Amino acid sequence: MPSWESFTLAEQTLLRRAMSDSWLAGTVQAYGVNLRWAGADGAPPPRSYTEYEQRALVPLLAAVATDLVDRGLLTIHDSAGAVSSGSDASVGGSRLRAILATADNWVWSPRRPSEIQLSAPRTVHERWFDDAYPTADNTGLPRWDELSLDQRRVLVCAAEASGMLTGPFGVLDGPPAELDARRRLDWIDRQLAPLAPFVRDGLIEVRRYPDPSSDGFTVIAVGRLRDTLADPALWSDDLDWGIGVGCVFTYAGLAVWRGAWSSAWNARLTFE
Structure with a gap:
């Protein structure tokens, strides 16, 4: 063969x-x-x-x-x-x-x-x-228990079919409406902290999905995440499922997930 x-x-x-x-x-x-x-x-x-x-x-x-x-x-x-x-x-x-x-x-x-x-x-x-669907060597990677709660949420988000980061179905918390522009960016920076390293390392790809009637998307580079997530429209509670910003594992990321963390998640199915 x-x-x-x-x-x-x-x-x-x-x-x-x-x-x-x-x-x-x-x-x-x-x-x-x-x-x-x-x-x-x-x-x-x-x-x-x-x-x-x-x-x-x-x-x-x-x-x-x-x-x-x-x-x-x-x-x-x-x-x-x-x-x-x-x-x-x-x-x-x-x-x-x-x-x-x-x-x-x-x-x-x-x-x-x-x-x-x-x-x-x-x-x-x-x-x-x-x-x-290879399994990557997990040498040097943190154990599931060593990841922060927010890191675990991001990884599970990428592993699931829904995979939404923003909007009413997303795993990230939207900025409160009363924040001014500077404090809004500070809030977004905190939301990006567990996600950005995975994107930078090529393990997770972040996409913006504009239309629920299509499977179309644009890829958001790590350097554009902050500006993209600053758009108030992404955080509306009125958005339909599938509209907004989501994430998926790359093949490299899926290999790391399978090698390092998926078994721990599947055994618990809880973030705590």
Whole structure:
């Protein structure tokens, strides 16, 4: 079997998502992130792909997905078909080609239910899961008990699917409305203290999500965090879930999380 490093970034993207039983929708965005984190040629700037850019990449990724299916490394499931037929509803042949050729199946939208799911055979998990999601050496890292409460909150935020830092669903406390501009920045500096080192070390990526009807985002560099979080609009209690500033682990950060802290968190599921 080939090594993980011998797969292209497009193949790695699809296999990672298949090993996590992810939806096909959103895969193009994940490919863009993979390119960017790898520093690859053709990577998008520090933002998500536009819908136009996503649709333009569908033929490339559809061809890669078809090849992986043909090699027995990837399975495509139609959950709508599973409901109607009562079967597993894995697809192949002309139905597979039609699904993969349809750009709507690859682009996430709240107006369309996600029905096409990726999965991988057990042999793929056994051979490549630890390469796709490695565990970093925790030598020299603080133990979970040695982290501050605020550091733990930030790490769990990055580990969870919601991952919001600001707004009514965020883990950071917004500045009180009565603060003047200088004291507001002082407040924000205190909120950033547990987060900024993880961003600076490339373990966490911070993103601003402006629109709940899209999976679009812009990446906030560590040097822009203070000015970005000074925007009062980010702290409104009226914001819908998914609007505002959130965070995710990079692959390097996920490896550190898995190697150093995830087991302690999973054993307790409490910050105290």
